Amino acid sequence: MSKTENNLMEKIVSLCKRRGFVYPGSEIYGGLRGTWDYGPLGSELKFNIKQEWWKTVVKDREDVVGVSASIIMNPKVWEASGHTASFTDPLVECKICHQRFRADQEDVIKEHEKEHSKRKEKVAWTEAKKFNLLVEVKLGVVEGEKNTTYLRGEITPGVHVNFKNILNSSHLKIPFGVAQIGKAFRNEITPGNFTYRSIEFEQMELQYYVRPDKKESMKQYDYWKELRMDWYKNLGIKKSNLRFREHAKDELAHYAQAAWDIEYNTPFGWKECEGIHHRGDWDLSRHQKYSGEDMSYFDAETKEKFIPWVIETSGGVDRAMLFFLIDAYHEEDERVVLKLHPKLAPYKAAVFPLLANKPKLVEKARKIYQELKKDFEIAWDDRGNIGKRYFSQDEIGTPFCITVDFETLEDNAVTVRNRDTTKQERVKIDDLIRYFSDKLS
Numbered sequence: 001m002s003k004t005e006n007n008l009m010e011k012i013v014s015l016c017k018r019r020g021f022v023y024p025g026s027e028i029y030g031g032l033r034g035t036w037d038y039g040p041l042g043s044e045l046k047f048n049i050k051q052e053w054w055k056t057v058v059k060d061r062e063d064v065v066g067v068s069a070s071i072i073m074n075p076k077v078w079e080a081s082g083h084t085a086s087f088t089d090p091l092v093e094c095k096i097c098h099q100r101f102r103a104d105q106e107d108v109i110k111e112h113e114k115e116h117s118k119r120k121e122k123v124a125w126t127e128a129k130k131f132n133l134l135v136e137v138k139l140g141v142v143e144g145e146k147n148t149t150y151l152r153g154e155i156t157p158g159v160h161v162n163f164k165n166i167l168n169s170s171h172l173k174i175p176f177g178v179a180q181i182g183k184a185f186r187n188e189i190t191p192g193n194f195t196y197r198s199i200e201f202e203q204m205e206l207q208y209y210v211r212p213d214k215k216e217s218m219k220q221y222d223y224w225k226e227l228r229m230d231w232y233k234n235l236g237i238k239k240s241n242l243r244f245r246e247h248a249k250d251e252l253a254h255y256a257q258a259a260w261d262i263e264y265n266t267p268f269g270w271k272e273c274e275g276i277h278h279r280g281d282w283d284l285s286r287h288q289k290y291s292g293e294d295m296s297y298f299d300a301e302t303k304e305k306f307i308p309w310v311i312e313t314s315g316g317v318d319r320a321m322l323f324f325l326i327d328a329y330h331e332e333d334e335r336v337v338l339k340l341h342p343k344l345a346p347y348k349a350a351v352f353p354l355l356a357n358k359p360k361l362v363e364k365a366r367k368i369y370q371e372l373k374k375d376f377e378i379a380w381d382d383r384g385n386i387g388k389r390y391f392s393q394d395e396i397g398t399p400f401c402i403t404v405d406f407e408t409l410e411d412n413a414v415t416v417r418n419r420d421t422t423k424q425e426r427v428k429i430d431d432l433i434r435y436f437s438d439k440l441s
């Protein structure tokens with residue numbers, strides 16, 4: 001990573017902490033590597049990302065429903081899904097300092113070798129061995145008799161084990177999808193790059209069930225691949241910072257027949273943001289085998305019975321948020337501005353009285369604030385001067401600032417300032433809701 005790029009990440013991490021987007025996990029106890037807490041603005045941004053995903057993938061469609069499954073599941077689920085045997089990363093240990101690394105992360109390995117070489121030491125590595133990423137939990141009230149299970153390593157099995165329940169309690173016909181958003185946990189060997197690789201993170205996933213037909217399944221695969229890429233672009237990520245990358249055969253996860261990643265051009269290289277996987281019949285046939293339950297689909301029209309194939313789109317909420325932040329970060333004319341898409345911005349507008357010591361201005365501004373707050377996320381600020389308030393809102397990505405000045409008391413209009421252009425216009429108070437509804441839609 002070059003110095004400037006390194007610098008950019010440092011600036012983003014610092015902004016995130018200072019303005020309440022992301023804090024290091026358990027910080028007052030010295031932290032816990034690979035864990036992060038989302039502050040007031042980070043929670044809003046994350047919520048907005050999830051809401052936009054849910055809207056595109058579930059609400060706006062007729063063929064997708066949602067579920068919210070348990071994080072902790074019967075350990076047999078993880079045997080069936082192949083995770084106890086195959087959910088592994090290659091681990092190597094430095095024979096000098098005994099630090100452990102992922103053997104396939106060449107940049108991290110090289111960096112470590114460089115550190116030792118500065119002390120005239122030449123690193124020798126242990127043979128790579130398979131390290132299982134599942135995080136174990138012990139359940140039960142009797143010491144010594146506790147059952148071992150796992151925090152889910154991916155949110156996927158919660159959907160597939162409910163395949164029959166969902167079919168029996170809905171009117172879905174193939175092809176159809178089941179969406180879920182939730183936490184997953186991985187014992188990552190080398191968490192890092194801020195929230196990019198954490199041990200606890202959120203996923204937003206779609207499992208789309210299709211007929212077991214090569215041509216039909218590939219049609220759906222291509223469709224979802226494009227649709228997911230467009231979602232990032234439509235929410236403002238620069239096209240030049242996004243690309244597809246196909247997984248090589250030896251890179252494929254144990255469940256995947258084909259996989260393409262949507263990658264983002266981060267300051268630390270092109271990195272995976274979301275995976276689109278052709279899972280074939282892996283999930284349902286394995287759960288059928290291990291549970292003994294019939295997991296097939298019966299087509300009442302054609303009288304065919306079959307195990308559907310699955311096209312999966314699996315994105316990380318934390319990664320998406322990090323990439324939206326990196327992409328939105330701009331420094332211009334002495335200001336730092338987060339040019340977040342208005343749909344994602346934690347606050348849609350901020351309301352200021354021009355002077356905090358003029359009760360009439362404050363009263364009018366409070367009224368506007370209370371009124372707009374019913375429909376939008378709105379910030380209030382009456383500290384310092386207007387210039388500072390603008391800069392403060394720019395830095396957290398608030399698209400509009402509304403100032404109540406002395407003229408407002410005469411003409412019932414306010415000054416609305418646009419974050420990106422810094423242009424200002426007068427808008428009638430009565431028109432504000434319509435104005436923002438138009439701008440934010």
Ligand code: GAP
Pocket residue numbers: 153154155156186188195196197198199200201202203205272273274275312314315316317318319320
């Ligand atoms: N169900 C498929 C699945 O879990 P994956 O490629 O392992 O596929 C999907 O993960 C997405 O989850 C990734 O593209 C990434 O956005 C996110 N993700 C995976 N591991 C992560 C980690 N350690 N920290 C943050 N996000 C992670």
